[in-house]
Amino acid sequence: MTITERAPSTVGGSGYDLSRFERRLIGVHLFVAIIALGIGSLIGPLQTFEYSNVNLYQYLEPVLQSYYQGLSLHGVLNALVWTTFFIVGFTTFTTIRGLRRPLRHPRINVAGFAVMLIGLLMAAVPLLLDQATVLYTFYAPLKASWAFYVGLTLVVVGSWISGLGFFLTLHAWRKDNPGVRSPFIALAGVINAAMWQIATIGIAVQMLTMLIPWSLGLIDATDPQLARTYFWFTGHPLVYFWLLPAYVSWYGMLPKQAGGKLFSDSLARLSFWMFLIVSVPVGFHHQFVDPGIPQVWKWLHAVLTYGVFFPSLLTAFTVIASLEYAARQRGGTGLIGWVRALPWGDPSVTTQLLAGILFMFGGISGLTNASYNLNLVVHNTAWVPGHFHLTVATAVTLSFIGITYWMVPHLCGTQLWGRRVALVQAWTWFVGMVIFSNAMHMLGLLGAPRRTPLGEALYVPDEWNGHLLRVSIGGAILLVSVILYLVVMYKTFRAPKVEAALVPEVPIAESLRHPQLTPVWLDRFKPWLIAAGLLVVLSYGPQLVDQIMDMSLNSPGPDFKVW
Numbered sequence: 001m002t003i004t005e006r007a008p009s010t011v012g013g014s015g016y017d018l019s020r021f022e023r024r025l026i027g028v029h030l031f032v033a034i035i036a037l038g039i040g041s042l043i044g045p046l047q048t049f050e051y052s053n054v055n056l057y058q059y060l061e062p063v064l065q066s067y068y069q070g071l072s073l074h075g076v077l078n079a080l081v082w083t084t085f086f087i088v089g090f091t092t093f094t095t096i097r098g099l100r101r102p103l104r105h106p107r108i109n110v111a112g113f114a115v116m117l118i119g120l121l122m123a124a125v126p127l128l129l130d131q132a133t134v135l136y137t138f139y140a141p142l143k144a145s146w147a148f149y150v151g152l153t154l155v156v157v158g159s160w161i162s163g164l165g166f167f168l169t170l171h172a173w174r175k176d177n178p179g180v181r182s183p184f185i186a187l188a189g190v191i192n193a194a195m196w197q198i199a200t201i202g203i204a205v206q207m208l209t210m211l212i213p214w215s216l217g218l219i220d221a222t223d224p225q226l227a228r229t230y231f232w233f234t235g236h237p238l239v240y241f242w243l244l245p246a247y248v249s250w251y252g253m254l255p256k257q258a259g260g261k262l263f264s265d266s267l268a269r270l271s272f273w274m275f276l277i278v279s280v281p282v283g284f285h286h287q288f289v290d291p292g293i294p295q296v297w298k299w300l301h302a303v304l305t306y307g308v309f310f311p312s313l314l315t316a317f318t319v320i321a322s323l324e325y326a327a328r329q330r331g332g333t334g335l336i337g338w339v340r341a342l343p344w345g346d347p348s349v350t351t352q353l354l355a356g357i358l359f360m361f362g363g364i365s366g367l368t369n370a371s372y373n374l375n376l377v378v379h380n381t382a383w384v385p386g387h388f389h390l391t392v393a394t395a396v397t398l399s400f401i402g403i404t405y406w407m408v409p410h411l412c413g414t415q416l417w418g419r420r421v422a423l424v425q426a427w428t429w430f431v432g433m434v435i436f437s438n439a440m441h442m443l444g445l446l447g448a449p450r451r452t453p454l455g456e457a458l459y460v461p462d463e464w465n466g467h468l469l470r471v472s473i474g475g476a477i478l479l480v481s482v483i484l485y486l487v488v489m490y491k492t493f494r495a496p497k498v499e500a501a502l503v504p505e506v507p508i509a510e511s512l513r514h515p516q517l518t519p520v521w522l523d524r525f526k527p528w529l530i531a532a533g534l535l536v537v538l539s540y541g542p543q544l545v546d547q548i549m550d551m552s553l554n555s556p557g558p559d560f561k562v563w
């Protein structure tokens with residue numbers, strides 16, 4: 001095969017400078033994301049202190065009425081708002097910069113942002129007024145104000161609109177570059193957007209046919225079982241919607257930052273296509289204990305969950321191989337001694353390495369959850385937040401933080417303020433999360449329920465106490481880390497502009513083998529989209545038909561509020 005000179009491959013460096021408009025568009029996404037993370041993460045430690053019976057909520061009463069209002073804000077702001085705004089902003093960046101061309105229809109992407117922002121503001125009002133204290137999973141029959149549901153729906157619709165903008169931009173690039181493999185970081189971002197469009201059908205149906213009419217009083221009651229099934233149709237792939245942008249960075253950027261190359265462009269693409277196929281048809285692993293879903297469907301989703309484990313194993317292999325290659329280029333030696341040769345002094349690298357290390361443990365707890373038998377032990381216990389603070393709150397969030405360490409100065413034309421402070425931020429996050437999440441896992445095994453202000457309990461088994469204290473200690477360390485992050489971001493934003501050569505460049509990793517050698521089937525949407533659609537229909541279709549036929553809108557009556 002001849003490799004055309006035209007092939008822009010995935011090589012980074014210079015080549016396309018973002019316009020002022022593009023910088024601003026991406027910047028406003030990041031701005032909203034970081035504010036959400038800031039507020040959401042400041043609430044988290046309050047919950048951990050509560051576990052040790054230190055109730056700071058009482059001092060915040062005019063703003064926060066209860067532990068549950070705080071927990072709802074924490075979950076919505078961190079898990080839904082920080083992630084979604086960051087991801088859409090970052091994918092705008094990887095689309096433009098990966099393809100080295102402007103957005104095909106920038107107005108679409110501006111509209112996407114505007115709709116997301118309006119949705120966020122709509123959802124924020126009832127949340128702050130204690131009218132949406134329904135936690136981030138908003139399980140019926142907990143009922144929030146209609147504005148909360150409409151607002152969240154608009155956030156999703158806005159992300160669809162932006163996704164369309166990415167897709168049209170990639171499409172235009174492909175027309176101009178026939179036969180050339182799509183640059184990895186751009187393709188991977190669009191695959192994630194495509195997966196998200198399929199995944200969010202569940203929540204769209206839930207909102208439009210159940211929760212919104214119910215909250216508006218148009219229907220009297222709802223069916224919690226069906227609502228949960230719709231929710232987890234979206235809720236599980238949601239976690240990969242969060243994870244995949246971190247993988248874009250681990251595969252497509254981190255190797256360059258570490259001084260090496262991407263070990264295999266083909267494996268990187270394969271893992272993204274696998275996520276497109278198997279991210280959705282696994283939602284019943286959140287409903288193993290729910291009545292009304294026959295065992296065989298739970299079994300099928302459990303098997304497919306082991307399938308979705310596989311692309312992460314591929315990722316561990318490929319990313320660690322890329323890092324080892326980089327480290328050996330830098331003079332690293334030994335079976336694992338090479339790890340020391342990685343650029344641990346670079347906060348953007350260190351955050352992502354630490355995120356990856358904790359993700360290995362998050363993967364193990366995920367595997368535990370996925371086993372039907374073990375899930376019966378850990379479901380609804382503190383183990384589950386233990387699991388997802390290693391995944392979404394570390395693998396994803398700490399990686400996103402690491403990305404902002406080069407991206408924010410890049411967009412602002414400044415340099416990262418306080419390199420050392422940022423390193424302390426990375427390590428405090430790591431240490432805080434190790435302590436916090438280990439204690440949560442242990443508490444879960446001892447039977448402590450999740451989503452419960454345990455400090456208020458009149459009696460807890462003695463063996464919980466040490467772990468409850470460690471949860472609070474972890475939370476305190478994380479509080480320091482969040483504050484350091486906000487300071488670094490603020491100072492970087494306000495730092496004096498520097499000449500272009502001193503601004504951090506965009507780290508786009510070259511592949512060891514030229515991407516043009518990657519098989520064509522790893523660059524085609526159609527077969528993968530068909531497979532994804534088929535698998536969703538097979539794994540959910542019959543069960544959804546059954547549940548819809550059996551639907552009983554009787555739970556509970558119109559005026560039901562438990563908080």
Ligand code: HAS
Nearest residue numbers: 239285312316319356357363366367369370379388391392
């Ligand atoms: Fe999960 C519950 C199963 C991954 C998030 N999960 C949750 C909830 C959240 C969540 C938020 O089967 C709670 C939902 C709620 O509120 O009720 N999860 C899994 C499985 C995986 C998994 C099998 N989860 C994630 C990810 C998340 C996330 C990713 C967020 C981003 N999870 C479950 C199940 C439940 C669940 C059940 C229901 C529990 C219940 O009963 O309620 C897998 O995808 C995990 C695969 C991961 C790996 C690890 C690979 C390691 C890598 C690291 C490489 C290292 C590097 C660093 C790069 C196989 C890739 C190298 C460094 C050097 C220095 C060299």
Ligand code: CU1
Nearest residue numbers: 235236285286
């Ligand atoms: Cu899941």
